[in-house]
Amino acid sequence: MLPRGSTIGILGGGQLGRMMATSAAQLGYKVIGYAPEGDNVGGAVSTGFVTAEWDDQAALAAFAERCDVVTWEFENVPVETARAIDQGKIYPDPLALETAQDRLAEKRFIEGLGGRPAAYAKVDSSHDLVAAVDRLGAPGILKTRRDGYDGKGQWRIGSGHEAEALNVPEVPCVYEGFVEFDAEFSIILVRNREGEIRFWDSTRNVHEGGILAASHFPAGEDIDAQVGEARELARKVADALKYVGVLTLEFFATREGPIFNEMAPRVHNSGHWTIEGAATSQFENHIRAGARLPLGDTRTTAAEVEMRNILGSDIESAGAKLSDARVHLHDYGKAEAKEGRKMGHFTQITLETRG
Template sequence: MDPNTQLPAVGMIGGGQLARMTHQAAISLGQSLHVLAADESDSAAVVTPRTTVGDWSDAADVLAFAEGKTAVTFDHEHVPQEVLRALEDAGVRIEPGADALLYAQDKQAMRERLSKLDLPMPRWAPVSSVSDVEAFGYPCVLKAATGGYDGKGVWMVDNPTEAQEVLSSGVRLIAEERVPLLREVAVQIARTPSGETRVYPVVETVQRDGICVATIAPARIGEELEAEARRVAETVASELGVTGMLAIELFQTNDGLLINELAMRPHNSGHWTIEGAVTSQFEQHLRAVLDYPLGSADLTAPVVVMANILGGPDGGPRLDERIQKMAAEIPEARLHLYGKAIRPGRKIGHVTVSGADVDSARRSALRAAQWIREGR
């Protein structure tokens, strides 16, 4: 507990934009969010007064940070298992726990566990040689079992030469079939330690070069697939013992839905919830890790579109001028910048537009993101 407010003090390991937006949610709840950042210039560190700079892979740093916290949670899945176990051995309440986080950290472990639950997934296999990949079959997707994100650690492979190039990196790999997609979707669920759950509407995620560039809520997939996605979310959250927010990325194919990835934290596919849902994913995550009653996940408008803002080329109008021009042209857009240095292709913020129909909301959101990215 915070000695000044007598309200919970939550520790979040990681100082990126997810921690930054969780801090904003904590303010309205009266809670104190403490952040363990890698650098004082991290997105959350520049706005969160209770920031500690340290190494999330060092058990001593993490244990010192966790002291006195009501609960500790994460804005990424990269904290090593040995550090997570050290926290649990020391009696620190971490949400989600090490046993659950393993399945967000290790794609092979995730695939093995979900296979036992008979959940829908692409055909897959662990591979360690070209002959393994040939036995699996081309074309396929090779994925690093650990450490990949935003398209990193994913390789499209069509022949033995390409497979050998990936295998020579020495990373542990799994192979997955390359499935024909109708669209990519995502579903988020919050789960408390006592087992209460709340599922958000399924959303469409528009991908480019492995990065989500836009999210459309709700997804245009029909009631049957919506119900199936919700069933998958409930099963995964319960069977894996997840606490806090869980995001499940899915492929929609002609034969239904297939699970792609898991993330046990607030997620880019849920940024729309800040304006577009009764309870944002960030507030919901805090409620869940503290075992508070969960808030409503209902939409606040018929359609909500979020567009990521990626860093653009050098030159052009200064950022403040871009913001003013965007606000004048598209007053319905809600802007969130992450306080990051701008580099081409880097996520520096997002915009959200709520409305009555998909096409107009999407046009406005993408146009607003273009203003910030390109200055025109």
């Protein structure tokens, strides 16, 4: 058990790190963040913050020396950076980063565990893309194998003609065939060092423009019927990676059962509702797992929950929603309200079923 007053390091300075730091402070720990120059909002609620490049070995070593354990808050932390931290100190194992950062490797890993991703093909050239569309059909989506999130690094391909006309990016890609689905949902779990796993309830996730717009609980019967199978795959993933902390797998609910979409080796946007809507939030349990504290109860404590992201300039009027006593606002404190940028979220909680 990590003694109170110990220091937890967080690689990354975004809102996920900010919310983890808040939970860590509640549990009696100090937090030091580490990230390159930027709008590092996690630093506002941390004990300290190191601003340095990911490959600054001297700064990274000094940071690690100040920390008792280290974790990360987003999946694009370079694997080399994570591996530079003493392997007995960092969690989860950097293998989780390495697996999730390459979409092709991730899909093959999932298939190896018996999971079902969307039909896919490796694409390294325009010729590869045309061949992939010919084999898998269109519509489909061309994605960069690395660094894409919130709809970035993705191109929708509507036909073979569009595939021929597209100037394929000069980076490794993967083409995914179209999945006809009824809904989207995620499985969020926490696993400790002894292998104990706990799941939160799944929500119905709604995306707009490739960005998560809202998550709803209850998720609905179409999703509930597929959660069991999806959880079994998530458990296999967590065990195979010897995972410690919070892990997220996103799925499509289809007539053939759950189809794997992608994995996030971290706390997740679709789990923000757990701060007010669950006995223990995803952020607190991620800290508990790394600190060797007992895992908290993950049961849902509300009858209905809606989490909705606040994008861009909408943050300026978000406070008005607090006139509804069921609403909880989280402003991430970001300086620049760019269009489509996640500036905060609010969660609406209904404690009793409406009669």
